[in-house]
Amino acid sequence: MNEGKVKILLADDHAVLRAGLRALLNAEPDMEVVGEAADGEEVLNTIKNLQPDLVLLDLSMPGMNGMECLEQIIMDYPEIKVLVLTMHDDEEYLKAVLRLGAKGYVLKKAADVELLSAIRTVAKGEMFIYPSMATALLCQIINPKAQDRTDDKVKSLSEREHDVLKYLALGHTNQEIADIIHVSVKTVDTYKARIVEKLGLRKRSELVRYALENGIIGS
Numbered sequence: 001m002n003e004g005k006v007k008i009l010l011a012d013d014h015a016v017l018r019a020g021l022r023a024l025l026n027a028e029p030d031m032e033v034v035g036e037a038a039d040g041e042e043v044l045n046t047i048k049n050l051q052p053d054l055v056l057l058d059l060s061m062p063g064m065n066g067m068e069c070l071e072q073i074i075m076d077y078p079e080i081k082v083l084v085l086t087m088h089d090d091e092e093y094l095k096a097v098l099r100l101g102a103k104g105y106v107l108k109k110a111a112d113v114e115l116l117s118a119i120r121t122v123a124k125g126e127m128f129i130y131p132s133m134a135t136a137l138l139c140q141i142i143n144p145k146a147q148d149r150t151d152d153k154v155k156s157l158s159e160r161e162h163d164v165l166k167y168l169a170l171g172h173t174n175q176e177i178a179d180i181i182h183v184s185v186k187t188v189d190t191y192k193a194r195i196v197e198k199l200g201l202r203k204r205s206e207l208v209r210y211a212l213e214n215g216i217i218g219s
Contacts, residue, residue, distance in 0.1 A: 005032040006123045009052040011043045011069070012085070013061045017108075021056065021115075028116060040064025040072075047077055054123055057102075059086045059093065059171055067100060067170045067217070074101035083122045085115065088171075092208040094129065096169075096217060104128035154214050156198050162216065164191040168204065169211035 008025060010018045010033055018036050025031045035050045037043040039061045047055065055073060059066030070082055083104040084097050094105050104122045106115050107130050114130065121128040157165065160181070167177045174192070178185045201207050211217045 005030055006054055006119060007032055007034045007050070007052045008119070009034060009043070009046055009050060009055045010036045011038075011040075011055055011061070011066075012058040013038045024112070024115075025119070031116075031119060038062075040066070040069035043069050044072060044076070047073065047080065052080065054081045054083060054119065056083050056085050056119070059084060059088060059097070062176070065171050065176075067096060070097060070100050070102055081122050081125075083118055083128070090205045090208070092205045092212065093171075096208060096212055099212070106130050153199055154216075157195065161191050161195050161198070164188060165195050165207060165211060166216050168192065168195075169208045169217050 008031060010021055012018050012021075015038070018038075022033045022036070025033050034052055035046045037046045041064050043055065043057070044064075057066050057070060057073075061069070064072075066084065066086070070084070073080060073082055078101075081103045082101065083106065084102050085106050085108055086093065087108045089107055097105060103125075104118050104127060106118045106128070110130060118128040118130075154162075163181055164177055167180060172180070174185050174188045178188045181188075195207075196202055199207075199210060201210055208217075
């Protein structure tokens with residue numbers, strides 16, 4: 001490994017994207033891609049072997065997804081910095097990953113100069129949030145919306161519904177949830193419909209917000 005360079009692990013399930021990122025980052029004099037991983041389990045195994053300085057982490061990966069992987073990295077390797085690179089242009093995902101311990105959040109559509117700046121910022125121990133996301137987050141802090149959800153709604157969820165809500169908020173697909181809790185996809189659809197009915201929430205971002213506010217994820 002070259003001394004003085006930021007050692008980076010690329011974690012994304014799209015090989016073409018990883019190849020493009022590797023070429024982009026290795027062209028920089030102060031960066032070096034030391035490894036790649038396509039899912040959460042592979043990320044953790046690769047970290048153990050390579051000890052990178054920084055993990056560039058996608059949220060949507062098969063098996064153990066990005067949020068679960070992030071939580072495990074922070075728990076097992078607190079010295080390693082994690083920069084999330086995602087397609088999710090939503091402040092609820094941003095808040096979730098920051099609470100879990102990520103040091104930065106960049107959108108995939110900005111995977112060029114903005115990404116290079118983010119890596120250098122995070123490598124120095126500072127936080128980096130994609131500008132438009134930072135603006136949205138700041139506006140939410142300055143003008144918080146009234147909280148109209150109560151803990152009583154959480155109590156109305158069955159144990160299975162609680163689990164399904166957690167996995168939905170963490171970004172899992174219905175098929176992945178079905179595999180995790182050992183039921184059919186149709187059953188997951190039924191649980192999801194009940195959750196929507198009980199909580200009055202339809203968008204995934206609303207489910208993420210609710211899960212965050214009530215300690216179901218990110219606590």
